[in-house]
Amino acid sequence: MRTNAAPGSHPLLSVEGLKVHFPVTEGVVLPRQVGLIKAVDGVDFTIRRGETFSIVGESGCGKSTTALAILRMQDASAGRILFDGVDITALGPGAMRPWRRRMQMVFQDPFSSLNPRMKVGDILAEPLRVHGLAGDRDAARAKLDELMRLVGLLPDMAERYPHEFSGGQRQRIAIARALALEPDLVICDEPVSALDVSIRSQILNLLMELQERLGLAYLFIAHDLSVVRHISDRVAVMYLGRIVEIAERDELFSAPKHPYTQALLSAVPIPDPEAEALREEAMVRGDPPSPRNPPPGCTFHPRCAHAMDVCRTDEPVMVATGTTGRATCHLHAANDPAAARRAAV
Amino acid sequence: MTMLAAPAENADLMNRATIKGRSLWDDARRRLLANRAAMTGAVVLGLLILIALFGPLFWPHEYKTLYRDRTAIGPTLEHLHILGTDIYGRDMVARLMMGLQVSLAVGAVATLVSLVIGVAWGAIAGFAGGRVDQVMMRLVDILYAMPFIFFVILVTIVFGRSIFLIFLAIGAVEWMTMARIVRGQTLALKQKEFVEAARAAGVKPLGIVLRHIVPNLLGPVVVYVTLTMPVVILQESFLSFIGLGVNEPLTSLGRLISDGQRELSSSPWLLFGPAALMVVTLLSLNFIGDGLRDALDPKER
Numbered sequence: 001m002r003t004n005a006a007p008g009s010h011p012l013l014s015v016e017g018l019k020v021h022f023p024v025t026e027g028v029v030l031p032r033q034v035g036l037i038k039a040v041d042g043v044d045f046t047i048r049r050g051e052t053f054s055i056v057g058e059s060g061c062g063k064s065t066t067a068l069a070i071l072r073m074q075d076a077s078a079g080r081i082l083f084d085g086v087d088i089t090a091l092g093p094g095a096m097r098p099w100r101r102r103m104q105m106v107f108q109d110p111f112s113s114l115n116p117r118m119k120v121g122d123i124l125a126e127p128l129r130v131h132g133l134a135g136d137r138d139a140a141r142a143k144l145d146e147l148m149r150l151v152g153l154l155p156d157m158a159e160r161y162p163h164e165f166s167g168g169q170r171q172r173i174a175i176a177r178a179l180a181l182e183p184d185l186v187i188c189d190e191p192v193s194a195l196d197v198s199i200r201s202q203i204l205n206l207l208m209e210l211q212e213r214l215g216l217a218y219l220f221i222a223h224d225l226s227v228v229r230h231i232s233d234r235v236a237v238m239y240l241g242r243i244v245e246i247a248e249r250d251e252l253f254s255a256p257k258h259p260y261t262q263a264l265l266s267a268v269p270i271p272d273p274e275a276e277a278l279r280e281e282a283m284v285r286g287d288p289p290s291p292r293n294p295p296p297g298c299t300f301h302p303r304c305a306h307a308m309d310v311c312r313t314d315e316p317v318m319v320a321t322g323t324t325g326r327a328t329c330h331l332h333a334a335n336d337p338a339a340a341r342r343a344a345v
Numbered sequence: 346m347t348m349l350a351a352p353a354e355n356a357d358l359m360n361r362a363t364i365k366g367r368s369l370w371d372d373a374r375r376r377l378l379a380n381r382a383a384m385t386g387a388v389v390l391g392l393l394i395l396i397a398l399f400g401p402l403f404w405p406h407e408y409k410t411l412y413r414d415r416t417a418i419g420p421t422l423e424h425l426h427i428l429g430t431d432i433y434g435r436d437m438v439a440r441l442m443m444g445l446q447v448s449l450a451v452g453a454v455a456t457l458v459s460l461v462i463g464v465a466w467g468a469i470a471g472f473a474g475g476r477v478d479q480v481m482m483r484l485v486d487i488l489y490a491m492p493f494i495f496f497v498i499l500v501t502i503v504f505g506r507s508i509f510l511i512f513l514a515i516g517a518v519e520w521m522t523m524a525r526i527v528r529g530q531t532l533a534l535k536q537k538e539f540v541e542a543a544r545a546a547g548v549k550p551l552g553i554v555l556r557h558i559v560p561n562l563l564g565p566v567v568v569y570v571t572l573t574m575p576v577v578i579l580q581e582s583f584l585s586f587i588g589l590g591v592n593e594p595l596t597s598l599g600r601l602i603s604d605g606q607r608e609l610s611s612s613p614w615l616l617f618g619p620a621a622l623m624v625v626t627l628l629s630l631n632f633i634g635d636g637l638r639d640a641l642d643p644k645e646r
Contacts, residue, residue, distance in 0.1 A: 097547045100545065100547040104546070107538040109538055112538045113539050115539040115557050115561070116561065118560075130546055174542070
């Protein structure tokens with residue numbers, strides 16, 4: 001079992017003012033920019049060693065783009081990404097390579113994330129080979145066996161091809177691949193949403209067990225709130241490229257502050273028809289607006305049940321809303337006397 | 346790291362865990378072997394290749410020997426001219442074997458040329474994307490617009506006529522379709538999460554193309570190769586037919602057909618022999634290509 005490095009003064013991952021903007025161009029011969037999609041538009045958060053930090057939100061809110069930007073597979077337009085206190089935002093491919101060892105990714109669809117022409121053993125060995133860690137044949141074989149066992153697969157299965165495995169087994173292989181380099185941070189982009197419901201809890205429990213044994217930190221991206229509630233330490237809610245609320249799990253689920261969070265939580269199905277019938281109607285109507293042309297003021301105001309005049313004109317700032325939580329909402333800015341001071345700083 | 350208990354999900358796999366993995370290629374091979382038309386095609390083509398390569402060693406007549414006293418005689422057992430002789434008195438069986446050899450060689454080499462250039466070009470353009478892709482594929486569009494015959498005539502004028510030139514000219518035209526197919530496939534594959542995973546692991550671009558893109562391209566490429574060979578053979582025949590092909594006394598199926606059609610009224614066997622051989626060759630190749638396409642089609646899985 002691997003122990004984590006002693007926590008320094010800085011968090012494992014720190015994202016500061018991250019923006020990812022995509023230009024919209026027209027014309028093939030002489031492309032000209034006709035718009036800007038603000039997929040991620042000013043996101044701040046930190047991830048501590050060994051914790052699970054979740055990002056939830058509707059599809060298109062920028063959660064996956066945030067993940068890709070952290071892995072430097074998508075260039076940031078602005079902001080900084082600090083890994084273990086080091087700014088990796090502008091590193092070139094060569095300089096980035098050692099950092100890739102420390103953060104790995106588990107993808108959503110295990111049917112597309114494993115190369116169908118490679119044996120499982122080769123898939124798992126590839127990261128090791130790339131980083132010159134494979135060693136001689138015996139060492140590589142031992143490492144492979146260890147990885148397979150770690151995720152609950154038999155070492156003999158390394159000789160097989162991905163199409164011979166079930167969805168749950170394939171996701172185990174994908175997790176083993178992410179763990180091959182012994183990373184500190186694993187980004188899980190909807191790791192269970194492509195799986196059968198019956199397999200989901202197995203994979204979630206595997207992830208939690210692995211976290212305990214290996215001291216991993218997870219950045220967990222999901223839209224399924226019951227999954228998030230099960231696995232997270234802290235949760236951020238994203239809407240249209242921004243974090244609208246961020247809090248410790250229990251606080252967020254027991255006392256959501258932002259109207260959007262409240263609406264999301266009210267949309268979670270309750271496995272009891274009578275209770276389901278009694279509860280308030282969901283408060284979110286319609287689709288999220290286009291990130292190419294977001295509404296002025298608070299971007300959530302067209303769908304918000306509590307929208308006020310100020311919401312249509314002024315962008316809300318992030319204010320403390322509870323013991324651990326923060327939210328960007330004018331409702332709480334009015335209630336919180338500290339907001340003005342915080343905004344000034 | 347310590348071992349975790351194997352979950353129940355794997356219990357049924359425990360017993361047969363030592364079974365060796367069956368790759369997608371193994372599956373495809375089984376399906377191909379079960380395809381009767383494709384297997385017949387393969388056997389016939391194999392026989393034709395053997396005859397083309399080794400037949401001349403055992404046949405009593407040489408393809409360039411002129412029997413001046415036996416010009417344009419029909420099929421006869423006398424002197425073993427079982428398919429007759431041409432107007433110069435050359436044995437047709439010997440000429441057919443030579444023609445088949447040249448046609449198959451042109452088909453194989455030109456296809457290989459188009460395969461290598463096309464796969465490299467298409468994979469690089471598709472994977473690089475953006476401006477590189479634009480420039481590379483516009484170049485293909487421009488070359489595509491050039492008339493094939495015009496191109497060949499030009500090449501012939503500049504370099505003179507030779508069999509090597511035919512390989513080159515046909516290969517230089519055929520690779521463009523291959524490049525387009527490969528580029529399209531690459532664009533689709535590039536979006537796959539296993540390519541993202543490789544990038545996240547730090548695999549270099551060339552490694553991704555060689556280890557992840559190209560192996561997954563092979564299915565459609567193999568199919569296209571087998572369907573390209575008959576096209577190439579036909580193109581060579583066409584060039585020979587209009588007199589831009591191989592030089593006498595060397596011959597090819599197209600050249601034999603061209604010569605034969607001139608004597609159609611007086612000596613029809615000069616046309617029917619090479620025409621039948623051509624049809625059989627092309628049919629076998631097409632059957633193999635169709636069989637491969639069915640065998641490698643992922644939708645069947």
